[in-house]
Amino acid sequence: MPVSAPAPGPGPTPGPASVSASVPAAPVPVDLPATGALHGAVIDWFDEHARDLPWRRPDAGAWSVMVSEFMLQQTPVNRVLPVHAEWLERWPRPADLATESAGEAVRAWGRLGYPRRALRLHAAATAIAQQHGGEVPREHSELLALPGIGEYTAAAVASFAYGRRHIVLDTNVRRVFARLATGVEYPPNATTAAERRLAAALLPDDEGTAARWAAATMELGALVCAARSPRCGSCPVADRCAWRLAGSPAHEGPPRRGQTYAGTDRQVRGRLLAILRASRTPVPRALLDTAWSEPVQRARALDGLLADGLVERLPDDHYRLPA
DNA sequence: GATTCGTGGGA
DNA sequence: TTCCCAAGAAT
The missing domain is CATH 1.10.10.10 (Winged helix-like DNA-binding domain superfamily/Winged helix DNA-binding domain)
Structure with a gap:
């Protein structure tokens, strides 16, 4: 049975405020069948197939997670790996980076692209050193106030580094939910209130389970529910995927224009x-x-x-x- | 809400 | 070869 999208109309309010300050108090799913089984299937898959990434290891601290999240904004994992390792060795704590010039951060950023991220990460490290006692903040609101951290990254750091319960809506999770629950191939261009509502409704109540769910849905989108050629044969929830049950219909509407780069x-x-x-x-x-x-x-x-x-x-x- | 902001690899 | 797009944020 496919996961049902939130139905309009009255209903219980979504989970506690810990989900996210930006989740609108809105119509709520009346009936989400078998979400427990859904969580279990995805999390079990994650336990078996998750990549062994440095920022996911037990000894990885919040700073490692935060650096990885900055670098992973629009940059693939395999290109981030070597640079992340260099940064963590050179600047093991935020205060270490804060003692460097911003230019050194830009230089060490190398060819990851979007070098303003290096500037912002340096500024965030400085703010952490000066205003947070050198510790990466635990609260979503505090993270959100740092340079270069938006809704997604704040939720990701709080969830992955501290095991907190937040909706984590990145491009992978949005695509998974679009297919699994909404029955369309691709999510909208910009994140919508409906997507936040759906994500909040699907978020497990238990804090630890919610954090696992966030990482698992993201990994599922990255490894199986890929944008181009989804590997539905390896998907743990293919049997309840609304898009697949609908016959995998092609995306409707105008193709998202690619960002031409040459000459810009x-x-x-x-x-x-x-x-x-x-x-x-x-x-x-x-x-x-x-x-x-x-x-x-x-x-x-x-x-x-x-x-x-x-x-x-x-x-x-x-x-x-x-x- | 639409634009801008790098870079490189895979289909 | 060309096209797509990869853990977004700021304006």
Whole structure:
């Protein structure tokens, strides 16, 4: 039997406030059959098939989890692994990173992409050192107040690092729920109130079980319920998947436009920053000019990096990563 | 709510 | 080769 989506109309309010401050008090599922069996099937699968990732090991602290979550924002696991290991060895605690310059964080970020995340992680570490006694906060609201931490990352750190009960809605979980419960191939482009309601309704009541459920549904989305070619033959809940029971209908609506990259400011920024990462000494403007031939776009990209705080301009028209 | 923000690997 | 997209956040 497929998992039923929340039905409109009156009903009991969803779980305690510990779910998340942003879960709307809204119509609630009247009947969610066999959620206990659902939890068990997914969590049992997770116990057997979960990847052995460094930030999941018993000796991994909250800082390791937090660093991994920053790096995993839009970057695949296999590319994060080596950089995460370097960071944890070099900066075992938030206070260690906080003593470094922001530029060192950007340099050590390497080619993970979206280097503003390095800046924000450095700023978050500084805030933790100065305002949280050097300990990664346990509360969702405190995590959310840190730079670079949004709704998802706050819930992920609280859940994975501290075993707290939160809805953890990343792209994997949203896709799993879209198929399993809603019966469509892909979730909406942006997270909706209906998705939060559904996730809250499916969240196990027990705190420890909820944390396992969050990790398990995410792993299921990453390994089995993949975006392109789902491996339904290996799925522990294929027999109750609404999308599959409906005949796996193709996604309706316009295809989400891919982000063309070649020729964009982002590519130019990437080239400029690669030059700056590679140099320990300030770089003359002439060297940066080799990054891109078109002068207007090149100047715009450099201005953007300066505005973002990823680059500093020195008096003699030299440039470097921020001190 | 729509845009912007990197990079690289797999189908 | 081209296209898709990968544990989002900030504006």
